[in-house]
Amino acid sequence: MSGIGPPEPGEGTRAWDGPRQKGHAGRTRAALAGRCARHRRTALSLAAAAVLLGGGALYATRPHPPAPTRRPHPQVPYPVHAVDVTYLGARPAxxxxxxxxxxxxxxLSVASGPPVTVTRVTQPYAALSLVTEPPAPFRTPADSARKITITMHVTECEKAPRNAELPFLDVTLRNTRAIQTQSFILGPRYAQDLSQALEVACSNRSR
Incomplete structure (x- = not known):
C-alpha cells in the first residue's frame, strides 16, 4: 500500500502548542487590562485625595470675619458716680x-443720667435700727435733690457706741446701668450729732 500520509510531527513539537499559546496571549491581555484598571482607580483615588486636601487647606486659610467687638455701654453713669449724699443736721424724732x-x-442729689432709685439705707451698728422718710425704695430724677429723714432707734444701749467715729451710711442705688452699694461718710458734724443723740437716748434723760 502506497501513498503519502500526513507528516509526522517533528521532534520537540506538540500538537497543542498553538492553541495553548493563543490562550496564554488572551490571559496576558486580561492581566494587562486589570493592571490598567487598577492604575486608573489609584490615579482617581489620588486625585480625589488631592481635591479634599486642597479644599481643607483653602478652608483653613480662608479669611475669617473679624470677631464681634463689644459695644461700649451708652453714656450712662454708674449710680455711685451720679449721686452725692450730704448731711443737713439733727431734728426731733x-x-x-x-x-x-x-x-x-x-x-441726696442726682447730678446726671437716668433717675436713680434708693432701694436700701443701712448703718453699721448692730445696736441701732433705722427707717427713712420717704421709705425705700424711692426714686430721684437727674438734676434734682431729695431730703431724707433718717430715724434711728437704739435697741440695746449696752452695745450702742458712745463715741461714733467716722460713722457712715450704706446706700444701695440703682439706675438703668447697675445696682451698687456705696458707703457715704458724712463728716465730723454727723459724727458729733450721732454721738450726742446716742448719749441722750441712753441716759437718764431718755424718755
Whole structure:
C-alpha cells in the first residue's frame, strides 16, 4: 500500500502548542487590562485625595470675619458716680416713734443720667435700727435733690457706741446701668450729732 500520509510531527513539537499559546496571549491581555484598571482607580483615588486636601487647606486659610467687638455701654453713669449724699443736721424724732429714737436729715442729689432709685439705707451698728422718710425704695430724677429723714432707734444701749467715729451710711442705688452699694461718710458734724443723740437716748434723760 502506497501513498503519502500526513507528516509526522517533528521532534520537540506538540500538537497543542498553538492553541495553548493563543490562550496564554488572551490571559496576558486580561492581566494587562486589570493592571490598567487598577492604575486608573489609584490615579482617581489620588486625585480625589488631592481635591479634599486642597479644599481643607483653602478652608483653613480662608479669611475669617473679624470677631464681634463689644459695644461700649451708652453714656450712662454708674449710680455711685451720679449721686452725692450730704448731711443737713439733727431734728426731733417724729411723733409716734419708740423711746430712744432720734432723727437726722441728709440730702441726696442726682447730678446726671437716668433717675436713680434708693432701694436700701443701712448703718453699721448692730445696736441701732433705722427707717427713712420717704421709705425705700424711692426714686430721684437727674438734676434734682431729695431730703431724707433718717430715724434711728437704739435697741440695746449696752452695745450702742458712745463715741461714733467716722460713722457712715450704706446706700444701695440703682439706675438703668447697675445696682451698687456705696458707703457715704458724712463728716465730723454727723459724727458729733450721732454721738450726742446716742448719749441722750441712753441716759437718764431718755424718755
Amino acid at each position: 417724729p411723733a409716734g416713734a419708740p423711746p430712744r429714737s432720734f432723727s437726722l436729715t441728709v440730702l
